[in-house]
Amino acid sequence: MRIVFCIGVLLGLSACVSTPQSAGLLQRGQTSPFLQPVSLTEVPFFPQQAYQCGPAALATLLQTSQVNVSPDALVPLVYLPARRGSLQIEMLAASRTFGRIAYRLSPSLTNVLKQVQGGRPVLVMQNLGLSWYPRWHYAVVVGYDLPRREIVLHSGIKESYRQTLQVFERTWQRADHWAMVVLRPGEMPIDADELRYFDAIAALEQARPDIRVASAYRVGLQQWPASIELAMGLGNLLYRKGYKQEAAREFSTLLDQHPLYAPAHNNLAQVLLELGDSETALHHAQMAVAQGGNHLPAFKATLSAIVLSSQ
Amino acid sequence: MNTVASTKKSLLVLAVATFLSLVVQAPAVAAMISTPQLAAEAKTEMTRAEITILLEREDIAAKLQDLGVDQSEVQDRINGMTDTELTELQTGLDSLPAGGDALGIVLTLLLIFLILDIAGVTDIFPGV
Numbered sequence: 212m213r214i215v216f217c218i219g220v221l222l223g224l225s226a227c228v229s230t231p232q233s234a235g236l237l238q239r240g241q242t243s244p245f246l247q248p249v250s251l252t253e254v255p256f257f258p259q260q261a262y263q264c265g266p267a268a269l270a271t272l273l274q275t276s277q278v279n280v281s282p283d284a285l286v287p288l289v290y291l292p293a294r295r296g297s298l299q300i301e302m303l304a305a306s307r308t309f310g311r312i313a314y315r316l317s318p319s320l321t322n323v324l325k326q327v328q329g330g331r332p333v334l335v336m337q338n339l340g341l342s343w344y345p346r347w348h349y350a351v352v353v354g355y356d357l358p359r360r361e362i363v364l365h366s367g368i369k370e371s372y373r374q375t376l377q378v379f380e381r382t383w384q385r386a387d388h389w390a391m392v393v394l395r396p397g398e399m400p401i402d403a404d405e406l407r408y409f410d411a412i413a414a415l416e417q418a419r420p421d422i423r424v425a426s427a428y429r430v431g432l433q434q435w436p437a438s439i440e441l442a443m444g445l446g447n448l449l450y451r452k453g454y455k456q457e458a459a460r461e462f463s464t465l466l467d468q469h470p471l472y473a474p475a476h477n478n479l480a481q482v483l484l485e486l487g488d489s490e491t492a493l494h495h496a497q498m499a500v501a502q503g504g505n506h507l508p509a510f511k512a513t514l515s516a517i518v519l520s521s522q
Numbered sequence: 523m524n525t526v527a528s529t530k531k532s533l534l535v536l537a538v539a540t541f542l543s544l545v546v547q548a549p550a551v552a553a554m555i556s557t558p559q560l561a562a563e564a565k566t567e568m569t570r571a572e573i574t575i576l577l578e579r580e581d582i583a584a585k586l587q588d589l590g591v592d593q594s595e596v597q598d599r600i601n602g603m604t605d606t607e608l609t610e611l612q613t614g615l616d617s618l619p620a621g622g623d624a625l626g627i628v629l630t631l632l633l634i635f636l637i638l639d640i641a642g643v644t645d646i647f648p649g650v
Contacts (some may be wrong), residue, residue: 214549259623262623264621264622265620265621286642287592287595287598288595288598291591291620292589293588293589294589294622296619296620296621296622297620297622298618298619299619300603300607300610303602303607304600304602304607305599305601305602306603308598317595336621338619341638344631345619346623346644346646347620347621347622350624366648367623372648375642376649377642378645381643389607413604414604418603419602429531457635469640480554485549
């Protein structure tokens with residue numbers, strides 16, 4: 212009797228554990244963009260070894276992105292024996308090691324479903340326990356069936372495990388709505404966020420300077436032509452690879468749109484100096500110094516180098 | 523009397539448990555990449571930043587080894603990380619969540635979680 216009462220109370224209480232995103236998605240009925248169930252049947256499944264859902268989930272993502280790597284091969288990269296698990300940072304870092312952009316999704320369930328709808332599996336972290344008794348777990352979203360209120364996961368030792376949307380949202384929100392996808396340079400996440408995207412490609416470029424990331428900056432600039440960060444990133448990349456003319460053109464284009472952006476003036480001045488156009492270089496170095504800001508010492512250094520070289 | 527007291531107690535535990543589960547942590551804000559890629563960062567600043575990162579890397583390498591990572595693998599693991607991530611790892615390595623699986627639950631909590639699973643609050647036992 213007591214147990215029945217407890218269950219009753221719990222069911223009552225659990226109704227209070229709000230799942231606003233699921234509710235929003237399920238309310239839309241016939242107008243929902245996710246009416247048609249999706250199941251990414253081609254996404255491989257690796258049943259996890261003890262505590263090693265991290266390597267298994269990451270291998271699923273990387274293999275779908277045409278990186279031929281097994282869960283076992285990922286263990287030395289992401290598994291932390293003393294913690295019996297894998298850290299989120301290492302999941303991101305290992306993806307970059309294999310030349311993939313590790314993109315963290317915004318904390319939106321709609322956004323997760325959109326990636327899956329577009330054919331891309333999403334790696335999520337869940338807390339299957341409670342906030343005071345966490346059971347951290349990685350799984351891969353490989354489908355959904357909103358008419359049945361379900362999300363489909365490759366999870367642990369369960370292939371295509373169907374979890375109700377509400378349970379998924381509760382366990383996912385207890386892990387701070389953490390979700391990631393991996394992309395080849397040149398691929399864009401659906402409904403990407405400009406700064407998240409920039410962070411992700413800048414991180415890949417830093418981790419793997421040998422990887423060709425120019426296409427990643429370029430597709431980003433197609434979507435956000437006025438992005439300062441992406442244009443700077445592309446300009447700096449071209450400069451680093453020795454394409455100075457192209458780098459100068461990139462910084463100039465950026466300045467057409469943002470005439471007062473000092474770091475672009477500074478970098479353009481440096482490139483022009485190296486290209487032998489010290490007169491125009493001087494103008495841009497002076498513009499940078501006039502604007503000032505955090506990087507003023509660098510701007511001044513550029514300016515004095517130009518003045519010195521023309522003496 | 524005893525029964526009433528223990529019922530109250532267990533209800534209180536469950537209520538507190540459920541309440542705590544409601545506490546949603548604020549989503550982590552994506553850290554803005556500064557402009558370390560800028561071709562001409564101030565030399566002094568650059569040197570300072572490089573030294574910090576260098577020390578951070580050594581510190582994290584030692585910590586990872588303490589946590590059971592093979593010495594030969596430490597460098598590969600650190601190489602993929604950004605400066606922001608290194609800092610985050612250095613300050614929070616012990617508290618950051620590590621995704622494993624839901625095994626190893628204390629027996630006394632088993633029943634609570636079974637009920638919570640049925641209630642759809644947790645999902646420790648995916649079959650239930």
